[in-house]
Amino acid sequence: MHTGRVAAxxxxxxxTDQIIPKQFLKRIERTGFGPSLFFDWRYLADGSxxxxxxxxxxxxxxxxxxxxxxxxxxxxxxxxxPWALADYGFRAIIAPSFADIFHGNCCxxxxxxxxxxxxxxxxxxxxxxxxxxxxxxxxDLMTTIVRDARGFESAFAIDAYRRDMLxxxxxxxxxxxxxxxxxxxxxSARS
Amino acid sequence: xxxxxxxxxxxxAHVVTNxxxxxxxxxxxxxxxxxLHLVHEVTSPQAFEGLRLAGRGVRRPDLTLATVDxxxxxxxxxxxxxxxxxxxxxxxxxxxxxxxxxELHDLDSPDQGIVHVIGPELGATRPGSxxxxxxxxxxxxxxxxxxxxxxxxxxxxxxxxxxxxxxxRPRTMxxxxxxxxxxxxxxxxxxxxxxxxxxxxxxxxxxLEYTGDAIRALSMEGRMTVCNxxxxxxxxxxxxxxxxxxxxxxxxxxxxPRGEAWDRAVEAWRMLASDxxxxxxxxxxxxxxxxxxQVTWGTNPGMTAEITExxxxxxxxxxxxxxxxYHRALEYMDLRPGTPLEGLRVDRVFLGSCTNGRLSDLRxxxxxxxxxxxxxxxRAMVVPGSQRVKAAAEAEGLDRVFLEAGFEWRNPGCSMCLxxxxxxxxxxxxxxxxxxxxxEGRQGRGGRTHLMSPAMxxxxxIEGCLVDVRGVVRGRG
Ligand code: SF4
Numbered sequence: 001m002h003t004g005r006v007a008a009x010x011x012x013x014x015x016t017d018q019i020i021p022k023q024f025l026k027r028i029e030r031t032g033f034g035p036s037l038f039f040d041w042r043y044l045a046d047g048s049x050x051x052x053x054x055x056x057x058x059x060x061x062x063x064x065x066x067x068x069x070x071x072x073x074x075x076x077x078x079x080x081x082p083w084a085l086a087d088y089g090f091r092a093i094i095a096p097s098f099a100d101i102f103h104g105n106c107c108x109x110x111x112x113x114x115x116x117x118x119x120x121x122x123x124x125x126x127x128x129x130x131x132x133x134x135x136x137x138x139x140d141l142m143t144t145i146v147r148d149a150r151g152f153e154s155a156f157a158i159d160a161y162r163r164d165m166l167x168x169x170x171x172x173x174x175x176x177x178x179x180x181x182x183x184x185x186x187x188s189a190r191s
Numbered sequence: 192x193x194x195x196x197x198x199x200x201x202x203x204a205h206v207v208t209n210x211x212x213x214x215x216x217x218x219x220x221x222x223x224x225x226x227l228h229l230v231h232e233v234t235s236p237q238a239f240e241g242l243r244l245a246g247r248g249v250r251r252p253d254l255t256l257a258t259v260d261x262x263x264x265x266x267x268x269x270x271x272x273x274x275x276x277x278x279x280x281x282x283x284x285x286x287x288x289x290x291x292x293x294e295l296h297d298l299d300s301p302d303q304g305i306v307h308v309i310g311p312e313l314g315a316t317r318p319g320s321x322x323x324x325x326x327x328x329x330x331x332x333x334x335x336x337x338x339x340x341x342x343x344x345x346x347x348x349x350x351x352x353x354x355x356x357x358x359x360r361p362r363t364m365x366x367x368x369x370x371x372x373x374x375x376x377x378x379x380x381x382x383x384x385x386x387x388x389x390x391x392x393x394x395x396x397x398x399l400e401y402t403g404d405a406i407r408a409l410s411m412e413g414r415m416t417v418c419n420x421x422x423x424x425x426x427x428x429x430x431x432x433x434x435x436x437x438x439x440x441x442x443x444x445x446x447x448p449r450g451e452a453w454d455r456a457v458e459a460w461r462m463l464a465s466d467x468x469x470x471x472x473x474x475x476x477x478x479x480x481x482x483x484x485q486v487t488w489g490t491n492p493g494m495t496a497e498i499t500e501x502x503x504x505x506x507x508x509x510x511x512x513x514x515x516x517y518h519r520a521l522e523y524m525d526l527r528p529g530t531p532l533e534g535l536r537v538d539r540v541f542l543g544s545c546t547n548g549r550l551s552d553l554r555x556x557x558x559x560x561x562x563x564x565x566x567x568x569x570r571a572m573v574v575p576g577s578q579r580v581k582a583a584a585e586a587e588g589l590d591r592v593f594l595e596a597g598f599e600w601r602n603p604g605c606s607m608c609l610x611x612x613x614x615x616x617x618x619x620x621x622x623x624x625x626x627x628x629x630x631e632g633r634q635g636r637g638g639r640t641h642l643m644s645p646a647m648x649x650x651x652x653i654e655g656c657l658v659d660v661r662g663v664v665r666g667r668g
Contacts, residue, residue, distance in 0.1 A: 010515070011515070011516070011519070012512045012513065012515065012516050013391055013392075013491050013516060015491070015628075015630045017609075017628070017630045017631070017632060017633050018630065018631060018632070021632060021636070022609050022610060022611045022633075023611070025233050025261075025262075025611060026233075026262060026274075026276040026277050026279075026280050026611070027276070028236035028237065028240070028279065028280055028283050029237065029240075030237045030240075030344075040631065040632045040636050045618075069512060069515075070392065070512060071391055071392040071395075071425065074391055074392070074425065074491075075327065075628060075630060076326075076327050076609075076628075077234065077325060077326055077327040077341040077342060077343055078233075078234065078343075079234065079237075079325075079343035079344040079345060082343075097392060097395065099392070099395070099425060100395060100396065100425065100427055101327060101341050101342065101343060104342075104343060104346070105343035105344075105345065108343060108345035108346070109345070118512070159219065159220075159359065160219060161211075161219050161220050161357075161359075171245075172345070172349060172357065173245070173247065173348065173349050173352045173353060176222060176349065176352075176353045176355055176357065177352070177353060179207065179208055179211065179222060179355075182207050182208045182222075183207055183222075183224070183353065183354065183355060186207045186224055187224075187354075
């Protein structure tokens with residue numbers, strides 16, 4: 001269960017080129033991408049934060065839940081995108097829909113993608129907009145429910161396998177390796 | 192037996208276990224065996240590092256193939272790599288490949304090139320196989336009747352360690368292109384028209400199978416262009432059933448089977464086509480004869496129009512949510528609703544990428560450029576998809592056609608498709624590009640990308656503006 005401040009980014013089709021532009025993909029580590037998150041939107045040409053960008057608003061400071069429009073994370077398969085979001089401090093992303101590869105990449109990194117209906121997300125945008133000094137949400141993976149302190153509540157769906165992985169923080173490779181005999185049998189059957 | 196689709200057949204032949212990880216419900220993921228794992232420098236270093244930290248090895252280096260493409264310079268290969276961070280990434284892949292015994296086509300290899308160009312070229316891409324790569328445009332390989340999906344770096348590590356991926360079964364969509372396209376309308380136009388129709392998320396959760404006369408008539412290069420951009424419609428993969436065109440393409444490739452083994456392979460590949468009564472979860476039909484050349488006007492590949500159309504108004508957006516996107520896109524692209532697309536001035540032209548960097552693409556563009564000159568003030572570059580493409584193009588004199596027309600002729604790599612190297616747009620520059628993504632800043636911060644076919648891009652270079660290639664070719668007389 002996670003409770004945290006919401007950063008609202010009311011844009012659709014946010015692609016991974018925006019989340020982490022290519023010039024930052026040359027690193028060979030998984031960490032340190034947070035400062036480059038949304039680089040082209042976040043900073044002005046002179047390197048100072050763009051006050052007009054949603055994440056730079058004072059009420060989004062310290063946010064750990066990102067609220068966004070549909071088809072979030074479309075485009076490239078770069079896992080640098082969830083690495084950057086997680087490194088920045090996000091623990092969950094709420095949107096009406098996610099791009100396929102990005103969704104999988106988030107789960108691999110303990111960053112929870114929460115799919116809510118378009119209507120529920122619109123409601124959250126309104127609530128975030130009208131809360132003047134920051135808006136908080138609670139995302140509960142156990143009960144698969146998102147709620148705020150003022151009566152908003154909505155269930156979300158996530159497949160059992162992913163939920164399990166996220167809750168138990170399981171090493172997926174280790175899990176697959178338990179099927180080693182089946183993999184070996186498959187290999188020898190076709191060679 | 193139930194009639195099955197091409198996808199069903201490939202999927203079912205690769206399920207290692209469907210009692211995976213104790214999750215029993217039908218919608219749950221299965222473990223799928225991977226026949227070919229393609230690796231490049233940008234999405235692999237953290238995966239190899241992860242293996243090392245866990246004390247794990249690479250299970251099947253013989254089913255893994257690596258190349259460098261994303262961050263390589265397309266300039267003089269005789270010089271050391273100028274970008275130190277990029278150089279480290281290249282060196283890291285080289286040492287990882289050496290250590291694991293993985294075949295690598297490094298900068299000095301005659302087979303170096305964009306990962307999705309060299310796989311098919313070498314005959315590593317085979318019908319009926321499961322192919323993965325830490326790259327979204329892995330869908331390209333589906334042109335051969337393979338199930339080819341893009342994966343993230345954690346999954347790259349997973350495949351290196353286990354030679355399997357965890358996948359939940361996608362739904363299937365038949366995309367049928369009927370009729371015969373007009374002259375000047377090709378594979379790129381078919382796929383852009385589809386993405387316009389479906390939207391960038393319309394294929395989400397699906398594997399697309401392309402069928403119909405217009406697909407059958409395409410060369411393998413054209414089919415790869417179509418499958419390549421399946422991901423831009425949000426699809427997991429795109430596939431085309433193998434046929435004589437496929438077999439002919441593969442017949443003499445370095446890694447293709449020979450002799451009796453070849454005959455057996457072809458026999459098996461013929462069985463892959465979807466059964467006549469196979470059912471898809473969804474179907475779309477597009478009359479290819481009705482399509483004109485397509486060009487994107489906005490900041491995602493769904494924002495496409497015919498070259499004869501005008502820049503749309505936000506109120507033309509298909510939904511409320513999209514209206515906002517239209518606003519933003521028009522502002523970013525510096526376009527006014529109602530402006531004719533034809534006649535928009537361009538500063539740059541990019542011919543290349545895994546979508547359109549193959550020999551037939553270069554021929555198509557050279558056909559337009561031959562005997563003409565790039566308009567003054569326009570910088571146009573041609574970046575072949577691989578060393579083999581480059582050599583073949585030079586053997587038939589295409590390099591001279593381009594150079595005489597005033598194009599730059601560069602070394603293979605992803606180049607300005609994503610601008611990880613020095614090939615980028617300056618802020619505000621407008622570019623006619625044969626690549627696959629027109630996202631904000633994709634080709635350089637503030638750069639404005641219009642996606643189109645190689646013929647259309649070459650025509651834009653000559654005219655200095657977006658132009659209907661049908662008129663340009665006719666005008667040649
Ligand atoms: S050419 Fe472009 S789309 Fe293709 S692999 Fe390279 S960067 Fe990706």
